[in-house]
Each structure stands twice: as structure tokens, then as C-alpha cells.
Amino acid sequence: MNDKKRAIKISPIRKGTVIDHIRCGQSLKVLKILGLTDVEIRDVVSIAMNVESSSGKKDIVKVENKEISSEELDKISLISPETTINIIRDYEVIKKQRVNLPKRVSGIVRCRNRNCITNQREPVDPEFKVISSEPVNIKCIYCEREMKEEEISENLL
Ligand SMILES: [Zn+2]
Structure with a gap:
């Protein structure tokens, strides 16, 4: 699958966070960590599971208008240490970082x-x-x- 096709799966967001390279099957746990399993979520949440990538299959979670706290980052690192966090503003990635599994x-x-x-x-x-x-x-x-x-x-x- 080429990059263009992959991009279509997860449409761009104006402002928010794209959580990429989540270990397959862990995306629902990531949502739980972020408190996004609530029925009263107002912001758009998208999930892609088993997405092909150069390093194998992965899950992706995209959340509009959400900033992730350092405590949430630590929790994500424990269940999926290779995850990367992309902060989006005006459709651009302004910051990209890998979660850091603490000692x-x-x-x-x-x-x-x-x-x-x-x-x-x-x-x-x-x-x-x-x-x-x-x-x-x-x-x-x-x-x-x-x-x-x-x-x-x-x-x-
Ligand atoms: Zn104990």
C-alpha cells in the first residue's frame, strides 16, 4: 500500500493529536487511558487498526482538540513503547515525539x-x-x- 492510500484512511485534522505506531490491538486501551471511552465525547475520535506500515502492522488513534498529559504518555508507553505522538495545529504536525518508557x-x-x-x-x-x-x-x-x-x-x- 502506498502513502497516498494510507493517508486517506485517517483524514487530516485541524487541531489535536495523532497517536501513531500503536501496537496492534492496543488502540482501545489507549482510548481508555485518554478517557475517551465515555459516551459523552464531543470531539472527533478516529481509530484505524491493523494498518500496514514499513515496520509491520500498527494501530492509529486520532483525537481532535486533545492534548495529552505526561501521565497519559507514561501510561501509553507501558502498553505500547514504540508509539509516536504528533501534535497538530492548522493541519500541520508542529511536534512529533516518541513516548518514553520511564525507568x-x-x-x-x-x-x-x-x-x-x-x-x-x-x-x-x-x-x-x-x-x-x-x-x-x-x-x-x-x-x-x-x-x-x-x-x-x-x-x-
Ligand atoms: Zn507490590
Whole structure:
């Protein structure tokens, strides 16, 4: 498929964010992270799944009038580390960046160990060390329980 055909699938937007190179099948989770699964969304959201690209298949999400917070970026990096974020203004990409998988994540994922101190009634935020990116694997700094991609996306806060 050539570039022209691919461009037709996702029409340009005046202002917003194009989230590209999402791992196949993760686009709905990205929408959930962005709080866009609500029925009351006013802005246009487009999703393309299993799009052919030079580096294999990918998903794309396009959201009008949406700016992504750094917390949302960290969450996306955990479920799809190769994702790129394109900020659009007046139909032009004014900023393009790849999500950055941090070395530590705090307060965005719940530990899956029910007995972990972060799941007790203690004022302790869950915190993890990122131990691998391919596949993503994180380790709780309190109970040392490891969590893989599927568990991470199920436990996003
Ligand atoms: Zn833990």
C-alpha cells in the first residue's frame, strides 16, 4: 500500500493529536487511558487498526482538540513503547515525539499483589521499576512482584 492510500484512511485534522505506531490491538486501551471511552465525547475520535506500515502492522488513534498529559504518555508507553505522538495545529504536525518508557513509574499502575503495602490502607503510592521494555515488564519496589504487559493494562489507575 502506498502513502497516498494510507493517508486517506485517517483524514487530516485541524487541531489535536495523532497517536501513531500503536501496537496492534492496543488502540482501545489507549482510548481508555485518554478517557475517551465515555459516551459523552464531543470531539472527533478516529481509530484505524491493523494498518500496514514499513515496520509491520500498527494501530492509529486520532483525537481532535486533545492534548495529552505526561501521565497519559507514561501510561501509553507501558502498553505500547514504540508509539509516536504528533501534535497538530492548522493541519500541520508542529511536534512529533516518541513516548518514553520511564525507568520508574509511580502512581499510575496498581500492584497486582493484593497483600502489597500499596494495596493496604496506607498512604503509599504504588511504584515500579521498569526492568524490560521488550516485552514491557515492571517490578513493584515494595513487594518485588513482577507484572507483564497484560497485567499492566488491567491494573492501570
Ligand atoms: Zn507490590
